[in-house]
Amino acid sequence: MNPVGEVRLKLVLQYDGSQFFGWQIQKKGRTVQGELQAALEKLTGAPRAVLGSGRTDRGVHAHGQVAAVTVPSRWSAAALKKSLNAVLDDDIWISDVVAVHDEFQPRFDAIARTYTYRIGTEPESVSPFFRRWCWPLRAALELDDLNRAAALILGTHSFEAFAKAGQPERGYVCTIASAEWAPWGTVGVALTVTADRYLHHMVRYLVGTMVDIARGRRPITDLSDLLKDPTSGSTSPPAPSEGLFLTRVAYPAQAETTDASSPLVERTRTR
Numbered sequence: 001m002n003p004v005g006e007v008r009l010k011l012v013l014q015y016d017g018s019q020f021f022g023w024q025i026q027k028k029g030r031t032v033q034g035e036l037q038a039a040l041e042k043l044t045g046a047p048r049a050v051l052g053s054g055r056t057d058r059g060v061h062a063h064g065q066v067a068a069v070t071v072p073s074r075w076s077a078a079a080l081k082k083s084l085n086a087v088l089d090d091d092i093w094i095s096d097v098v099a100v101h102d103e104f105q106p107r108f109d110a111i112a113r114t115y116t117y118r119i120g121t122e123p124e125s126v127s128p129f130f131r132r133w134c135w136p137l138r139a140a141l142e143l144d145d146l147n148r149a150a151a152l153i154l155g156t157h158s159f160e161a162f163a164k165a166g167q168p169e170r171g172y173v174c175t176i177a178s179a180e181w182a183p184w185g186t187v188g189v190a191l192t193v194t195a196d197r198y199l200h201h202m203v204r205y206l207v208g209t210m211v212d213i214a215r216g217r218r219p220i221t222d223l224s225d226l227l228k229d230p231t232s233g234s235t236s237p238p239a240p241s242e243g244l245f246l247t248r249v250a251y252p253a254q255a256e257t258t259d260a261s262s263p264l265v266e267r268t269r270t271r
Helices: 032-044 077-087 143-152 202-214 221-228 263-269
Strands: 006-015 061-072 092-099 112-120 155-158 173-184 188-195 244-250
Touching (some): 032 061, 077 092, 112 173, 143 188, 143 221, 188 202, 202 221
Parallel strands (some): 061 244
Antiparallel strands (some): 006 092, 112 188, 112 244, 155 173, 173 188
16 A cells, blocks of 8 residues: 555656666666656655566667656646656656556556567668667568568467576466567568567567568578477577567556556455
8 A cells, every 4th residue: 555645656658768778777877767766756855666567678669668656645647747757858758647556566467568679671761860769771571571470479489589588487488469560651661569478688589580581591480490499499689679669568457447446456465
């Protein structure tokens, strides 16, 4: 439960990850979590812990990162949004703030996360208006080839081969609900993928491997083999971080309610 006189708020934020050492606060290096906590301490007069829906790595961007913070109840959602946007640097923007129940946990209550990865296939992608937010590959890629590879990852699989760091305590199994490549304007192509969870660098390893398949540098069977047996070979190098965006975090309706009698609230209290 929140302390008396305090309220829990959910923040939805966007950021350009180019100048950040990732989401999570560190001893050295500018981070998104660190910037938010510094801004909230300035506004509320006391340190405020900000919990995120997940960590984004150095250089990764977000359109729909979700965080939660507890603040004095004198702060309305609208007032906090306005004030945060006034004091934060212009590479972070708070797009929404709403009141949630006391036990709302942006990481553990999430049921799905969506990422988008952009690749610049045209010479224009090296323009300063694009290159910070894509992989400026400048090589033709056939959507049909990319989507044949993407179809292989749908469903529930072990993605151990596509993880930089192991998670033995949680396992390597993830369920991918959708994965599709589509044109990215006139500049290139983009993968949009939604899953219940991800491993460290998983999307970037998948993208790197799919691109090599589309370019004829390795057979498509390599991807299916790696899903069946992580020791069958190795992935391609991971795609660069600057092309990756966290675009949406989804929650069950009950997770965001302010109703303390919600079944999900009771469940999170005993978790």
